[in-house]
Amino acid sequence: MFIGVDLGGTNMRVGVVNSGGQVFHRLSLPTRVNLGLEEVIERIVSTVLRVVDQARDGGNQIEAVGIGSPGIIDIRTGTIVTSPNFPEWRRVPLKQTMEKRLPYPVFLDNDANAFAYGEKWVGVGRDVQSMVCLTLGTGVGGAIILGGRLWHGADGMAGEVGHMTVQPNGLKCNCGNYGCLESYASASSVVRRALVASRTGTPSMILTLAGGDPEKITSSLVYQAALKGDTLAMQIMKETATYLGIGIANLINLLNPEMIVVGGGLANAWDLIYPTVEDEVCHRAFLTLAQTAKIRKASLGDDAGIIGAAGIACFSLRDVSCAF
Amino acid sequence: MFIGVDLGGTNMRVGVVNSGGQVFHRLSLPTRVNLGLEEVIERIVSTVLRVVDQARDGGNQIEAVGIGSPGIIDIRTGTIVTSPNFPEWRRVPLKQTMEKRLPYPVFLDNDANAFAYGEKWVGVGRDVQSMVCLTLGTGVGGAIILGGRLWHGADGMAGEVGHMTVQPNGLKCNCGNYGCLESYASASSVVRRALVASRTGTPSMILTLAGGDPEKITSSLVYQAALKGDTLAMQIMKETATYLGIGIANLINLLNPEMIVVGGGLANAWDLIYPTVEDEVCHRAFLTLAQTAKIRKASLGDDAGIIGAAGIACFSLRDVSCAF
Numbered sequence: 334m335f336i337g338v339d340l341g342g343t344n345m346r347v348g349v350v351n352s353g354g355q356v357f358h359r360l361s362l363p364t365r366v367n368l369g370l371e372e373v374i375e376r377i378v379s380t381v382l383r384v385v386d387q388a389r390d391g392g393n394q395i396e397a398v399g400i401g402s403p404g405i406i407d408i409r410t411g412t413i414v415t416s417p418n419f420p421e422w423r424r425v426p427l428k429q430t431m432e433k434r435l436p437y438p439v440f441l442d443n444d445a446n447a448f449a450y451g452e453k454w455v456g457v458g459r460d461v462q463s464m465v466c467l468t469l470g471t472g473v474g475g476a477i478i479l480g481g482r483l484w485h486g487a488d489g490m491a492g493e494v495g496h497m498t499v500q501p502n503g504l505k506c507n508c509g510n511y512g513c514l515e516s517y518a519s520a521s522s523v524v525r526r527a528l529v530a531s532r533t534g535t536p537s538m539i540l541t542l543a544g545g546d547p548e549k550i551t552s553s554l555v556y557q558a559a560l561k562g563d564t565l566a567m568q569i570m571k572e573t574a575t576y577l578g579i580g581i582a583n584l585i586n587l588l589n590p591e592m593i594v595v596g597g598g599l600a601n602a603w604d605l606i607y608p609t610v611e612d613e614v615c616h617r618a619f620l621t622l623a624q625t626a627k628i629r630k631a632s633l634g635d636d637a638g639i640i641g642a643a644g645i646a647c648f649s650l651r652d653v654s655c656a657f
Numbered sequence: 658m659f660i661g662v663d664l665g666g667t668n669m670r671v672g673v674v675n676s677g678g679q680v681f682h683r684l685s686l687p688t689r690v691n692l693g694l695e696e697v698i699e700r701i702v703s704t705v706l707r708v709v710d711q712a713r714d715g716g717n718q719i720e721a722v723g724i725g726s727p728g729i730i731d732i733r734t735g736t737i738v739t740s741p742n743f744p745e746w747r748r749v750p751l752k753q754t755m756e757k758r759l760p761y762p763v764f765l766d767n768d769a770n771a772f773a774y775g776e777k778w779v780g781v782g783r784d785v786q787s788m789v790c791l792t793l794g795t796g797v798g799g800a801i802i803l804g805g806r807l808w809h810g811a812d813g814m815a816g817e818v819g820h821m822t823v824q825p826n827g828l829k830c831n832c833g834n835y836g837c838l839e840s841y842a843s844a845s846s847v848v849r850r851a852l853v854a855s856r857t858g859t860p861s862m863i864l865t866l867a868g869g870d871p872e873k874i875t876s877s878l879v880y881q882a883a884l885k886g887d888t889l890a891m892q893i894m895k896e897t898a899t900y901l902g903i904g905i906a907n908l909i910n911l912l913n914p915e916m917i918v919v920g921g922g923l924a925n926a927w928d929l930i931y932p933t934v935e936d937e938v939c940h941r942a943f944l945t946l947a948q949t950a951k952i953r954k955a956s957l958g959d960d961a962g963i964i965g966a967a968g969i970a971c972f973s974l975r976d977v978s979c980a981f
Contacts, residue, residue: 462811463810463811477911477912479803479808480808484803484912485913486787486913486914487786487787487913487914487949487950488913488945488946488949490913490943490945490946491911491912491913492911492913493910493913493943493946494910494911496910496941496942496943497907497910497911498823498903498906498907498941499822500825501823501899501900501903508943509940510940510941575825576825579822579825582822583821583822583907586817586818586820586821587799587801587815587816587817587818587911588801588808588810588815589809589810589811589812589813589814589815589816589817590810590811591811616834617820617822617834619814619817619820621812622812622814622817625811625812626811
């Protein structure tokens with residue numbers, strides 16, 4: 334059994350995960366970043382200990398703790414270098430601090446990598462040795478698994494799939510660049526384009542579905558409007574899927590992976606976006622490579638964060654040798 | 658010592674390479690594809706044996722033979738699956754056939770991978786563990802080294818850097834897709850754009866430098882015209898460098914490598930294209946990643962093919978374990 338800690342800026346979710354990916358004894362509580370670093374660490378430790386107690390009552394052995402956190406992580410030392418969710422944290426040695434308080438090894442990685450570990454460990458990618466994962470949420474996260482292992486890159490920052498330029502003169506991205514995949518294929522970018530169109534008076538039911546309040550537009554509402562045949566919503570979803578397809582075709586031509594896994598909130602619109610994604614890949618990737626690379630929706634649902642975090646622990650502990 | 662065989666459609670080049678990357682006893686002769694498969698293999702074997710004899714006279718031990726060939730290679734069996742340079746060859750088991758005639762192990766890989774092995778073994782990448790190589794020639798070839806090993810992909814076809822879409826509605830590529838990096842950054846694409854412009858009467862000295870014969874336009878002439886301030890030539894080279902920069906920025910954001918190596922004929926225009934490449938990378942890649950990834954011109958020059966082919970043998974024989 335492994336403990337998974339999904340450390341979000343708003344909530345932390347902790348659970349015990351068995352080697353089949355089943356989650357037991359989940360706990361979720363507010364992270365309360367405003368209370369300061371010491372207090373947040375205290376909250377993580379005490380939550381882990383509560384979950385461990387519950388697991389022990391069931392007679393289970395805990396092997397290690399995995400923590401998934403947004404931000405830039407130094408995996409060698411287990412340090413959160415910087416994180417958008419914890420703006421005041423700088424080089425926080427979370428692994429070291431936690432290991433002083435817990436009788437288990439602790440492993441830390443970022444949330445996109447955790448997502449990939451989860452899908453590889455017990456999800457849709459469990460039978461493949463190479464895959465690229467994309468999460469379409471506030472941003473577009475990414476992670477690359479090759480030869481059964483996660484490729485972290487020279488600085489531990491590989492996998493920035495969301496910042497692949499897919500339209501050189503395209504929309505401005507939060508990163509400062511223009512035309513990143515994230516500017517078209519993140520859930521936020523769907524909302525942003527719907528907002529811009531609603532301000533310019535483009536006729537659409539999106540605003541109506543949001544109760545007339547532009548602030549309440551979500552990517553899910555745009556998806557629903559598209560399903561109902563709303564022209565603007567359909568255009569936005571089509572554009573989103575087109576650029577996602579271009580990004581995926583590029584990944585396939587570059588890395589010749591066995592699988593592409595797409596998760597995050599926008600993956601809920603899979604039935605609508607998949608045909609366009611497939612069409613772009615078909616036109617842009619080499620046939621043999623496109624036939625090899627299965628494109629799949631993520632499989633782990635609401636527990637993906639906890640399972641992925643536990644997956645960090647599992648893969649780090651095994652330290653499987655590289656197969657290529 | 659290793660034997661390197663650079664098997665081209667027009668010429669084969671064979672040489673003995675020591676572990677310092679020095680080439681001895683080079684031989685170059687026409688491949689003569691028209692004589693048929695058996696005869697070409699006979700020519701390779703006899704040339705290798707001649708070179709081996711010369712090396713033995715110097716008292717050297719030969720460890721293995723490496724062959725670099727364009728096309729799709731099955732590295733596990735050492736088979737040329739298909740190759741644009743040998744259109745009539747289908748699934749030629751070159752490794753097996755050669756090993757029957759030679760007392761050395763034979764290893765086969767494609768020419769882009771050979772290029773990368775060469776640069777990693779004794780070239781500009783000798784001190785790095787992760788790098789992406791691009792060759793700007795007739796097409797744009799690519800190869801990816803991660804954790805000190807070449808990433809071949811699920812079908813042995815990874816590294817198709819030239820077929821990354823960098824302009825969704827861009828120029829048509831030979832592969833059928835639109836806006837591939839190859840449509841902008843190959844030497845052939847430079848020539849093609851110069852030809853199209855010359856046909857539409859765009860004033861330029863390129864045609865004059867080619868003696869008035871459009872058939873004689875080369876990427877080198879376009880480069881020379883650009884150096885002399887020719888507006889059209891400068892535009893073409895700028896566009897080439899811009900898209901090359903976008904492609905490289907994407908590779909950096911995706912793979913966070915220590916180095917990008919650029920070779921092939923068009924790399925001779927490095928002084929002209931590098932500033933624009935650097936500028937694009939600066940704007941499009943994350944700062945930390947861009948600072949890590951050194952962008953270098955290939956270092957092995959005319960002997961790159963032979964050294965790279967020998968590098969295939971060296972890396973395959975060592976079968977170094979993966980470092981990540």
